[in-house]
Amino acid sequence: MSAQPNILPIRSEPDKAEDPHALASSIAQLEEPERLRLAQQLLGADTCKRLGIFCLPTGFVLSVVIPVYNEVKTLERVIESVRNCGVPTEIVIVDDGSTDGTRDLLDGMRGDEDLQVIFHERNQGKGAALRTGFQAATGTAIIIQDADLEYDPAEFRYLIQPIAEGEADVVYGSRFSGNNRQVFRFWHAQGNRVLTMLSNWFTNLSLTDMETCYKVFRREVLQQISPTLREKRFGIEPEMTAKVAKLPGIRIFERPISYHGRSYEEGKKIGWRDGVRAIWCIWRYRKGIRAVKREEETPSR
Numbered sequence: 001m002s003a004q005p006n007i008l009p010i011r012s013e014p015d016k017a018e019d020p021h022a023l024a025s026s027i028a029q030l031e032e033p034e035r036l037r038l039a040q041q042l043l044g045a046d047t048c049k050r051l052g053i054f055c056l057p058t059g060f061v062l063s064v065v066i067p068v069y070n071e072v073k074t075l076e077r078v079i080e081s082v083r084n085c086g087v088p089t090e091i092v093i094v095d096d097g098s099t100d101g102t103r104d105l106l107d108g109m110r111g112d113e114d115l116q117v118i119f120h121e122r123n124q125g126k127g128a129a130l131r132t133g134f135q136a137a138t139g140t141a142i143i144i145q146d147a148d149l150e151y152d153p154a155e156f157r158y159l160i161q162p163i164a165e166g167e168a169d170v171v172y173g174s175r176f177s178g179n180n181r182q183v184f185r186f187w188h189a190q191g192n193r194v195l196t197m198l199s200n201w202f203t204n205l206s207l208t209d210m211e212t213c214y215k216v217f218r219r220e221v222l223q224q225i226s227p228t229l230r231e232k233r234f235g236i237e238p239e240m241t242a243k244v245a246k247l248p249g250i251r252i253f254e255r256p257i258s259y260h261g262r263s264y265e266e267g268k269k270i271g272w273r274d275g276v277r278a279i280w281c282i283w284r285y286r287k288g289i290r291a292v293k294r295e296e297e298t299p300s301r
Contacts, residue, residue: 052158054165056087062160063090063139063219064153067129070100071147078147083114085153087160092116092133093147097123127229127236134226143216151213155257159216162253169221169250172207173214173257195278199238202286203245207254211237211278214257221247228289234274235281242281246288 039053048054064082068075082091095103097120106117116136120129130144141163145153155173162168176192196210211234225243229236244250 049161052161054161056164057140059140060164061088061090061139062156063092063137063142064145064156065130065133065137065142066091066093066145066147067096067126067133068093068098068102068106068147069096069123069126069129070098070102072098072101072105074148075102075105077149078145078153079109079115081153082145082156085156087156089156090114090116090137090139092118092136094118094120094129094133096120096125096129125231125233127231127233127239130236131226131229134222134229137219137222139219141216141218142222144213146213150260152258152260155214159214159255159257162255163216163218167251168253169218169247170244171216171253171255172209173212173216174207174209174254175212175257175259176208177254177256191275195238195275195282198279198282199241202282203242205241205245205252207241207252209254210241212257215240217244221250225289231281233277235277238278238281239285242285243288 033055039048043051043053066078066082071078079091079093082089091114093106093115095106095117103119106119109115110117118132118136120132134142141160143156143159145151151173159171159173162171176189192209192211196207199205199210200207221244224247225240228243229239231239244252
């Protein structure tokens with residue numbers, strides 16, 4: 001009699017313990033501290049820190065300030081991305097006099113609990129919209145989010161990590177220090193680098209991307225500088241940087257981010273005149289808040 005081959009029975013369904021969807025569902029049901037412990041066991045504590053895997057402090061809320069001007073094509077997708085970022089958020093949208101249907105779209109969102117919608121009756125500029133948004137923000141930390149699709153809210157958690165863990169007061173997201181980024185136009189990249197270099201010269205910082213949209217502030221830090229902000233357009237970027245840099249004991253971090261730049265045909269608004277204004281702002285605000293106070297105290301002649 002010949003020996004029968006050892007044939008394992010064929011299972012009609014995969015074992016639930018081996019089903020990746022069931023495993024993912026089980027992990028999602030764990031409390032955040034338990035998920036962190038599991039990740040640290042699998043990956044190690046150092047790797048988790050590098051990947052932005054950490055526990056948010058109890059009650060932490062991120063205020064996302066979104067200045068909007070004629071962004072009806074992308075605004076809904078940006079809001080949805082913010083809502084799916086994995087961080088408790090308060091969304092503050094400031095419409096800066098849009099004329100393309102954005103205001104009608106926002107009017108229909110006024111009842112959303114996680115949204116504050118504020119309207120400027122006339123277009124004043126990104127800086128003016130940010131100043132309005134900063135006044136309305138109530139979160140533990142505040143981040144700036146453009147209303148186009150150049151920046152990805154999925155990176156919020158990674159950006160806020162140094163603040164949430166008590167290591168930083170301000171975090172800048174750098175478009176130039178990451179490995180996975182869109183290639184810039186040559187002169188656009190060089191212009192950004194020149195402005196960053198000039199800013200670093202006067203602030204004594206070593207940033208790689210001063211003009212980045214993604215700036216995150218502890219609320220207490222932003223409260224110190226926001227009443228002194230003056231710039232109505234894109235000059236607010238070097239102004240904020242100069243004033244933050246001069247605060248005593250300030251801790252500024254920089255983290256790499258992805259970036260998907262759009263062309264002027266697609267709606268990009270910043271131009272060469274804004275670059276010239278940025279140089280003026282770097283010089284004007286080089287002494288931080290003290291220089292502004294001195295100007296206000298000097299009687300006009």
